[in-house]
Amino acid sequence: MFAEYSMTELTSIFAMQGFAGLLLFSVFVLMALGLAIIFGQMGVINMAHGEFMILGAYVTYLTSLFFSNYLPSLFSGYFFVAMILAFIATFTLGAFVEWAMIRHLYKRPLDTLLATWGLSLILQQTYRTVFGAREVGVTLPDWLMGSYAITDLIEIPINGIFVMILTLFITLCVYLLMQKSKLGKQTRAVVQNRAMAGAVGINTEKVDRYTFGIGCGIAGVAGSAFTMIGSTGPTSGQLYIVDTFLVVVFGGASNLLGTVAAAFTISQAQSTMEFFLSGSSAKVLTLLAVVIILMLRPQGLFTLKIRR
Amino acid sequence: MKISNTPRPPSKLRRRFVKGLVMLPAAMLLSNVTLATPSTADVNTTGLAVTDTTVKVGILHSITGTMAISETGSVQAEKLAIEQINAMGGILGRQIEYTQEDGASDWPTFAEKSKKLLVKDKVAAVFGCWTSASRKAVLPIFEQYNGMLYYPTFYEGLEQSPNVIYTGQEATQQIIAGIDWVVKNKGAKKFFLLGSDYIWPRTSNKIARKHIEKLGLKVVGEEYYPLGHTQFNSVINKIKLKKPDVIYAIVVGGSNVAFYKQLKAAGIDMTKEKPLVLTISVTEDEILGIGGENIVGAYAAMKYFQSLTNDNNEAFVKAFKKRWGDDIVIGDVTQAAYLGPWLWKAAVEKAGSFDIDKIRKASPGIELTTAPEGYVRIHPNHHLWSKTRIGHARSDGQYDIVFETDELIEPDPFPKGYQ
Numbered sequence: 001m002f003a004e005y006s007m008t009e010l011t012s013i014f015a016m017q018g019f020a021g022l023l024l025f026s027v028f029v030l031m032a033l034g035l036a037i038i039f040g041q042m043g044v045i046n047m048a049h050g051e052f053m054i055l056g057a058y059v060t061y062l063t064s065l066f067f068s069n070y071l072p073s074l075f076s077g078y079f080f081v082a083m084i085l086a087f088i089a090t091f092t093l094g095a096f097v098e099w100a101m102i103r104h105l106y107k108r109p110l111d112t113l114l115a116t117w118g119l120s121l122i123l124q125q126t127y128r129t130v131f132g133a134r135e136v137g138v139t140l141p142d143w144l145m146g147s148y149a150i151t152d153l154i155e156i157p158i159n160g161i162f163v164m165i166l167t168l169f170i171t172l173c174v175y176l177l178m179q180k181s182k183l184g185k186q187t188r189a190v191v192q193n194r195a196m197a198g199a200v201g202i203n204t205e206k207v208d209r210y211t212f213g214i215g216c217g218i219a220g221v222a223g224s225a226f227t228m229i230g231s232t233g234p235t236s237g238q239l240y241i242v243d244t245f246l247v248v249v250f251g252g253a254s255n256l257l258g259t260v261a262a263a264f265t266i267s268q269a270q271s272t273m274e275f276f277l278s279g280s281s282a283k284v285l286t287l288l289a290v291v292i293i294l295m296l297r298p299q300g301l302f303t304l305k306i307r308r
Numbered sequence: 309m310k311i312s313n314t315p316r317p318p319s320k321l322r323r324r325f326v327k328g329l330v331m332l333p334a335a336m337l338l339s340n341v342t343l344a345t346p347s348t349a350d351v352n353t354t355g356l357a358v359t360d361t362t363v364k365v366g367i368l369h370s371i372t373g374t375m376a377i378s379e380t381g382s383v384q385a386e387k388l389a390i391e392q393i394n395a396m397g398g399i400l401g402r403q404i405e406y407t408q409e410d411g412a413s414d415w416p417t418f419a420e421k422s423k424k425l426l427v428k429d430k431v432a433a434v435f436g437c438w439t440s441a442s443r444k445a446v447l448p449i450f451e452q453y454n455g456m457l458y459y460p461t462f463y464e465g466l467e468q469s470p471n472v473i474y475t476g477q478e479a480t481q482q483i484i485a486g487i488d489w490v491v492k493n494k495g496a497k498k499f500f501l502l503g504s505d506y507i508w509p510r511t512s513n514k515i516a517r518k519h520i521e522k523l524g525l526k527v528v529g530e531e532y533y534p535l536g537h538t539q540f541n542s543v544i545n546k547i548k549l550k551k552p553d554v555i556y557a558i559v560v561g562g563s564n565v566a567f568y569k570q571l572k573a574a575g576i577d578m579t580k581e582k583p584l585v586l587t588i589s590v591t592e593d594e595i596l597g598i599g600g601e602n603i604v605g606a607y608a609a610m611k612y613f614q615s616l617t618n619d620n621n622e623a624f625v626k627a628f629k630k631r632w633g634d635d636i637v638i639g640d641v642t643q644a645a646y647l648g649p650w651l652w653k654a655a656v657e658k659a660g661s662f663d664i665d666k667i668r669k670a671s672p673g674i675e676l677t678t679a680p681e682g683y684v685r686i687h688p689n690h691h692l693w694s695k696t697r698i699g700h701a702r703s704d705g706q707y708d709i710v711f712e713t714d715e716l717i718e719p720d721p722f723p724k725g726y727q
Contacts, residue, residue, distance in 0.1 A: 128372070133377050135565060137598060137599035145573070146573065157575070160541075228569065229538070230562065230569070231561075231564070235377075236562050239536040240538070271539075271542045278530075278533075279533035279534065280532050283534055
């Protein structure tokens with residue numbers, strides 16, 4: 001396969017392929033982190049995760065429209081504002097959904113699956129009514145477009161670097177939040193033993209609401225970032241949901257480190273295979289491998305040992 | 309009475325009877341039926357939903373679900389055409405009424421709704437379907453209950469039903485002219501074929517590959533990605549390694565957006581045409597989602613672009629914008645959907661009847677000189693003779709037309725040597 005190419009060509013392609021793998025890794029982490037918090041920490045199967053992402057994308061779209069119409073001079077910086085607004089919007093909606101719906105269903109995990117699936121349909125139809133059935137195009141500021149050429153052959157997409165840095169930042173925030181902050185400690189206490197956590201004076205309902213909200217908020221930021229690389233339409237969220245669950249379940253639902261490790265494994269496997277095989281067969285082989293590993297290790301890659 | 313062995317020649321008696329019926333209105337000057345309007349019993353012998361003043365048709369598209377993005381334009385075009393025909397006095401003196409059903413992007417729903425339209429509503433024609441999957445789902449029902457479907461989408465061919473008129477292009481019409489053009493004008497020698505993984509891109513690429521190889525040129529790669537795939541960086545790297553002259557892309561839906569955004573981000577500047585991007589799946593509709601700045605410089609091979617300059621099209625675009633809003637764009641399929649009601653009108657008027665069998669007989673050879681794409685004619689195989697054009701994507705989301713075939717291209721749904 002490679003006989004006809006020179007050594008420099010091959011080196012640069014492999015360098016770029018390595019970058020493509022890392023980019024895919026970042027995308028997976030970004031979309032799975034929010035779900036890992038909700039599914040892993042709270043045990044809620046949130047089928048509407050993709051729709052929360054798309055809400056973030058639509059907020060980005062609206063922000064870009066606002067800036068190009070009213071503040072064109074600041075357009076190059078709108079993306080940061082958009083991400084913050086996306087977080088606020090999805091956090092608010094998430095906390096509201098938790099209050100209105102999820103908290104009544106904590107003892108019935110299968111019903112939350114159905115309820116959040118219904119929620120995802122409601123959100124899709126709402127987007128369709130408000131923004132129209134067609135996809136919307138989100139205009140990026142110039143500095144986020146194009147690529148940075150290192151050599152003639154190695155060209156690194158700038159929005160790819162942006163997604164990577166963002167992922168690193170969000171992961172760090174989540175890590176600090178869950179491990180160091182008061183809320184994180186309370187969340188973990190509630191996960192490990194809800195009754196006892198309540199007994200020592202933790203307001204478990206409030207913790208639940210914030211945790212769910214933060215999970216959704218991260219989904220919103222992810223959705224905002226994905227306007228750079230993907231589509232924004234009423235049903236675009238569906239494109240991400242399968243991969244998201246795959247990563248979270250494969251990683252072992254209750255462990256954030258597992259999510260990161262699973263994202264790394266799946267993304268590297270997939271991007272390497274996509275390069276050597278065709279796209280569809282790469283997907284099939286990835287899924288097959290995940291199924292086999294989950295058969296051997298149903299709890300996922302990493303588990304948290306807790307008393308139930 | 310002599311019994312003939314030939315398969316049912318039109319009986320003289322019946323013909324005389326029909327002629328008598330045609331004369332009937334003339335004899336009924338005192339009644340409220342006007343002279344120009346033939347009687348209902350005469351134009352509708354099979355119990356379709358036709359009254360003295362109205363005729364009912366069906367519109368069957370997805371207005372919810374994932375395909376709603378694409379099918380909205382077709383619904384708008386069909387409604388516009390029906391309204392315009394009504395404003396001109398309708399068909400055989402009857403105003404068209406439509407019943408709209410939602411296929412909901414779900415193929416069994418399409419089948420169910422088409423049955424409802426044909427059996428319960430007794431519609432005289434149906435304008436609808438978009439994906440091949442939805443068409444395949446309704447096809448047995450149209451054939452069983454003898455309905456007539458006007459199908460607007462460009463598609464893979466390999467089908468010819470007596471109950472369908474295909475107003476979009478079949479694959480060879482769209483593909484061969486496009487490849488010939490890049491070979492002749494851009495000196496393309498190496499092609500990379502890329503598509504979403506389902507029947508239309510696969511069949512189209514098969515035809516493209518055969519044609520490229522017939523010309524003695526080379527296909528350096530052929531790849532398919534699942535519908536809804538959002539990560540194209542690996543294949544973009546592969547493309548960079550193989551250095552094709554042309555990326556022949558048939559990616560659809562949300563994947564389309566991801567593909568062009570990532571292509572641009574990876575440093576492939578389509579305006580430099582190294583490699584050049586030729587697509588048959590991106591109309592002006594799709595560019596709305598992709599963003600003009602992400603696809604500027606790509607070429608598309610289709611039969612219609614909104615920027616086409618002729619009197620028909622200018623009137624059409626003006627009417628469309630007046631009806632549906634100024635910021636709307638019109639893609640290839642939308643225009644093909646617009647042709648449906650007009651072709652049906654021409655067939656009904658030629659046949660002098662709403663009967664499906666008579667329309668089928670009358671359809672081949674029907675011409676439309678008022679089509680926005682120019683002139684079209686129905687081929688006996690129920691597809692349209694049409695020209696193919698090459699558009700060059702601008703950053704504002706429209707195409708500049710850089711080439712148009714001299715002649716109408718014959719539709720060939722079962723191309724020999726391409727299967």
